[in-house]
Amino acid sequence: MKKLLLSGCALALLWSCETKKDYKQQADTFLQAYSAQYKKLYTASSEAEWASNTRIVAGVSTNAIVTRKANEAFAAFTGSKENIQEIQALLEHKDQLTELQVKQLETALRAAANNPQTVADVVKSRIKAETEQSEKLYGFDYKIDGKSVTTNQIEEILRTETDPAKRLAAWQASKEVGTVLKSGLVNLRNLRNKTVQALGYDDYFSYQAEDYGMKREDMMNLMRQINQELKPLYRELHTYARYELAKKYGVKEVPDMLPAHWLPNRWGQDWSAMVEVKGSNLDAALKPKGAEWQVKQAERFYQSLGFPALPASFYTKSSLYPVPAGANYKKNNHASAWHMDLEKDVRSLMSVEPNAEWYETTHHELGHIYYYLTYTNPDVPILLRGGANRAYHEAMGSLMGLAAMQQPFLANLQLVDANAQTDQVQSLLKEALNYVVFIPFASGVMSEFEHDIYAKNLAPTDFNKRWWELAQQYQGIVPPNERGNKYADATTKTHINDDPAQYYDYALSFVILFQLHDHIATKILKQDPHATNYYGNKEVGKFLASIMYPGASADWRQMLKEKTGEDLSARAMIAYFQPLMDYLKEQNKGRKYTL
Numbered sequence: 248m249k250k251l252l253l254s255g256c257a258l259a260l261l262w263s264c265e266t267k268k269d270y271k272q273q274a275d276t277f278l279q280a281y282s283a284q285y286k287k288l289y290t291a292s293s294e295a296e297w298a299s300n301t302r303i304v305a306g307v308s309t310n311a312i313v314t315r316k317a318n319e320a321f322a323a324f325t326g327s328k329e330n331i332q333e334i335q336a337l338l339e340h341k342d343q344l345t346e347l348q349v350k351q352l353e354t355a356l357r358a359a360a361n362n363p364q365t366v367a368d369v370v371k372s373r374i375k376a377e378t379e380q381s382e383k384l385y386g387f388d389y390k391i392d393g394k395s396v397t398t399n400q401i402e403e404i405l406r407t408e409t410d411p412a413k414r415l416a417a418w419q420a421s422k423e424v425g426t427v428l429k430s431g432l433v434n435l436r437n438l439r440n441k442t443v444q445a446l447g448y449d450d451y452f453s454y455q456a457e458d459y460g461m462k463r464e465d466m467m468n469l470m471r472q473i474n475q476e477l478k479p480l481y482r483e484l485h486t487y488a489r490y491e492l493a494k495k496y497g498v499k500e501v502p503d504m505l506p507a508h509w510l511p512n513r514w515g516q517d518w519s520a521m522v523e524v525k526g527s528n529l530d531a532a533l534k535p536k537g538a539e540w541q542v543k544q545a546e547r548f549y550q551s552l553g554f555p556a557l558p559a560s561f562y563t564k565s566s567l568y569p570v571p572a573g574a575n576y577k578k579n580n581h582a583s584a585w586h587m588d589l590e591k592d593v594r595s596l597m598s599v600e601p602n603a604e605w606y607e608t609t610h611h612e613l614g615h616i617y618y619y620l621t622y623t624n625p626d627v628p629i630l631l632r633g634g635a636n637r638a639y640h641e642a643m644g645s646l647m648g649l650a651a652m653q654q655p656f657l658a659n660l661q662l663v664d665a666n667a668q669t670d671q672v673q674s675l676l677k678e679a680l681n682y683v684v685f686i687p688f689a690s691g692v693m694s695e696f697e698h699d700i701y702a703k704n705l706a707p708t709d710f711n712k713r714w715w716e717l718a719q720q721y722q723g724i725v726p727p728n729e730r731g732n733k734y735a736d737a738t739t740k741t742h743i744n745d746d747p748a749q750y751y752d753y754a755l756s757f758v759i760l761f762q763l764h765d766h767i768a769t770k771i772l773k774q775d776p777h778a779t780n781y782y783g784n785k786e787v788g789k790f791l792a793s794i795m796y797p798g799a800s801a802d803w804r805q806m807l808k809e810k811t812g813e814d815l816s817a818r819a820m821i822a823y824f825q826p827l828m829d830y831l832k833e834q835n836k837g838r839k840y841t842l
Contacts, residue, residue, distance in 0.1 A: 270343045277333055278351050282629040288321040290588040297587065300579040300596055301566045303386045311378050318374045326362030326370060334359065350800060351630045360446040360454060373438035380431040380744050385579040387424040391416050398580050399569065399598055406511045406520040411496050415727055418508035422736050428744060429735035433707045436700050439747065452701040455748040459636050467698055470690035470751050473758060474721065476817040477686050480824055482842045483831035484679060485723045488518060490838055503841040504725040514740055515724045516688040518680040526667035527654065529603035538568055538599040545609040548651060552781065552788030554617050558591050569598040581741045582608050584615030589632045593619050610651040614644035622798030633799040635806050637749060641756030643795065646763050655780040675777060675827040682757055683824060690754035691721030696737055697748045708732045723842045758817050759807065765819035766811045776823055
């Protein structure tokens with residue numbers, strides 16, 4: 248009898264092991280087939296999107312139709328009822344699966360939530376609406392005094408023009424596209440919300456925030472916390488800018504809030520062009536080198552750290568420079584990096600010109616490209632070929648942009664004279680007018696606006712009113728003239744249309760980038776964080792590659808703690824700009840603070 252009992256236990260144990268093995272095997276079989284089809288349809292969608300973004304011909308809808316069909320096919324697969332059922336059934340036994348299998352299945356379920364075929368008509372309508380909105384945005388004919396201009400030309404006027412009337416004309420021209428896009432955004436908001444609600448999400452903003460393992464309100468609280476931590480420094484910068492720009496434009500009475508057209512950027516998100524650091528005229532040094540040199544030089548930088556040369560196809564397939572004058576087509580001028588097939592076909596869409604802004608941008612975009620190439624390895628499954636979170640991708644690009652702009656690095660490239668005496672405080676001020684000024688725009692204006700759009704169903708008649716309320720509250724910026732509700736100035740920002748409800752990625756990325764830079768400078772290079780030179784340092788390359796290699800298979804919080812020794816915190820960013828804080832307080836003595 249005893250012997251029989253033992254046999255029963257052994258059999259039970261064997262059955263239990265078999266069951267466990269079955270679920271692992273079942274998950275493997277499913278994930279292999281799913282990933283192969285996912286990759287195929289993802290690639291077709293990428294190729295169609297690429298054509299739609301790089302060749303926009305007025306009145307020709309061929310690319311739009313192909314893009315819509317490719318995206319519909321991708322959506323029909325990722326959101327298919329069969330796939331959703333299979334994934335949910337497997338996740339009921341997650342305790343019997345490997346961590347990597349669970350991560351892949353959860354990623355597949357998130358993809359399904361954006362395209363559930365339980366509401367196939369809604370998904371189709373959303374894809375059609377997104378394609379049409381992109382075409383309207385990137386095909387728009389911007390005009391100043393009746394003459395067509397590019398967004399690059401508008402930016403150039405806002406960076407350099409001293410005549411307030413000409414600045415106002417350029418700023419207003421940049422906002423005209425909003426009236427064309429407003430109804431499309433209303434439609435997209437409704438369709439995006441309906442899509443994810445079909446799989447149980449409250450709204451599209453909540454869906455996007457969940458990618459960080461966070462609830463919508465937790466994400467917004469984190470954004471408000473970052474804003475509060477950096478507000479004292481932003482307040483000093485805001486006061487400084489009001490007085491300096493009033494002087495520059497010959498305005499005797501300094502306004503309490505900054506008129507939007509005074510700033511060197513269409514959305515007031517980057518004011519760095521306000522300052523020219525003596526002994527560091529980068530534009531003049533870059534102009535004779537040409538646009539192609541900048542892209543090649545960015546590649547040489549990554550290679551100096553130990554990364555491989557870019558695939559030859561990067562140069563043959565990318566769209567790196569402005570559309571030739573007189574061409575019969577347009578393209579999206581917003582810089583971006585593309586992982587076309589989740590393998591080695593990587594491309595960048597830019598409109599590089601030989602100046603400091605594009606010099607920094609090339610280094611940033613190649614940060615994304617090298618991140619793609621590094622996590623494209625046998626240890627990272629197709630479905631997890633992404634950043635540790637979305638902010639990591641931006642942090643990696645922005646980190647390299649910051650590194651490439653530091654004086655010792657520039658001197659190493661002979662772009663500035665190594666012996667030139669540059670004003671360190673002015674250099675820091677220029678950086679703060681980029682990095683610090685961006686935070687209230689990203690974590691405040693953009694995040695709060697999109698939160699209200701998706702989670703609070705903000706009324707279309709209040710779009711413009713709310714946008715400018717937020718701009719005043721967070722940035723201390725006001726429009727130069729009456730902006731009634733026929734306008735939709737928010738929609739002039741690319742991301743509101745085609746990269747929705749995730750602009751907090753950029754705010755988080757700046758916090759992470761300063762944590763990473765602080766670690767690299769103090770622990771690896773043993774250099775002052777304000778004056779580093781990463782160039783040629785293989786240890787820095789190894790550190791960066793170790794973050795890039797696991798892609799989305801890594802836990803983002805654990806990764807940050809492991810690599811920098813601290814949790815997410817603005818500490819490093821505040822410490823970096825502390826010398827500037829002291830300087831600005833001195834400059835602003837006797838001035839009126841209005842934030």
